Amino acid sequence: xxVVTTPIIEGKKIKKYVSPVFCQVTRGxxxxxxxxxxxxxxxxxxxxxxxxxxxxxxxxAMQEMIAxxxxxxxxxxxxxxxxxxxxxxxxSLILCKGxxxxxxxx
Numbered sequence: 001x002x003v004v005t006t007p008i009i010e011g012k013k014i015k016k017y018v019s020p021v022f023c024q025v026t027r028g029x030x031x032x033x034x035x036x037x038x039x040x041x042x043x044x045x046x047x048x049x050x051x052x053x054x055x056x057x058x059x060x061a062m063q064e065m066i067a068x069x070x071x072x073x074x075x076x077x078x079x080x081x082x083x084x085x086x087x088x089x090x091x092s093l094i095l096c097k098g099x100x101x102x103x104x105x106x
Contacts, residue, residue: 005080006078012105014104017103018069018073018074019102021100022065023064023099027094028092029091029094050091054084057096060096062080069100076103076105
């Protein structure tokens with residue numbers, strides 16, 4: 001499956017626009033990661049726990065969009081957009097929203 005953020009794929013001809021595909025994935029960060037992030041927020045620095053969770057949520061979102069596109073008969077996703085938000089007063093919940101256009105390319 002080809003996946004790009006651009007509206008075209010260089011060197012490929014789009015034969016069919018199949019459908020928009022969407023995803024919404026939420027995940028709790030967990031108490032220990034939240035405490036570590038709070039401490040890092042106070043002292044300055046990166047929160048490895050939060051970063052790992054964000055990477056995992058984004059990967060799940062991409063897998064969901066790819067699976068939906070494949071189930072519709074598409075072989076590529078174009079115009080992929082993924083947005084990540086931290087929710088809750090302690091940023092203990094991660095929300096990942098994404099969308100793309102499923103297409104068939106030569």
